[in-house]
Amino acid sequence: AEGKPRTRDLVGRRVVVSAGGTREPLDPVRFLGNRSSGRQGVALARTALARGADVTLVAANLTVRPPAGVRVVPVETTAELADAVRAAAADADVVVMAAAVADFRPAADAAHKIKKQADGSAPPLALVQNPDVLAGLVAEPARTDGGRQVVVGFAAETGDADGDVLHHGRAKARRKGADLLAVNAVGGGQGFGTEGNAVTVLDAAGEVVASVEGSKDAVADGLWDAVVSRLHR
């Protein structure tokens, strides 16, 4: 039943999904960005809507069209995304951080276009670290009425000399402390810009809660299943 609602189990629930990739300005015409298409976040918004949720999509530079029927808050930078997510999350039951948030931004956003130098030298590029929006939602809940809020993160990982995808995913799940972390392996045709996806859903202790594979809508539905079971605890 890919792409079709399994049940209307999100009726009466307010969910916030961030999607796409943030862009950090260098000067009026240039930015630092990433290759996130926003497809997985848009799939999360579409499937949540189909399951009956009230959906706010915080949309950072999407290359795909957001679904009709969701409230779209367009943002460009990480600072804008952080503000928009926290504002929308004030009365939300669920927040899913599917956006690829820039870890760093240029230390300065030049007022004028950076020009080439006559001597052929290149300007230095100084970066500063952005705030971690997901960690902020865990450390300081954005919901203002004291109700339960399920906070979900996404992590694209590759294996390396220190360990495999699951090893890195578990460490990140514990470090971030989100209720759920959806870990997907990137490289080998999976992840950024592709149609299909496969994720392992971990809890805050790094334990595997679910594994879902298939289209981005199928992955989204699998993640909503895990979220719904948390909402009922």
Ligand code: CTP
């Ligand atoms: N995230 C965030 N704010 C940031 C960076 C990431 O909210 N400044 C969120 C992402 O939206 C995602 C989760 O954190 O839901 C994991 O992102 P990821 O880039 O995998 O984690 P990082 O902590 O940035 O670790 P890494 O050094 O591996 O990039």
Ligand code: CA
């Ligand atoms: Ca990162």
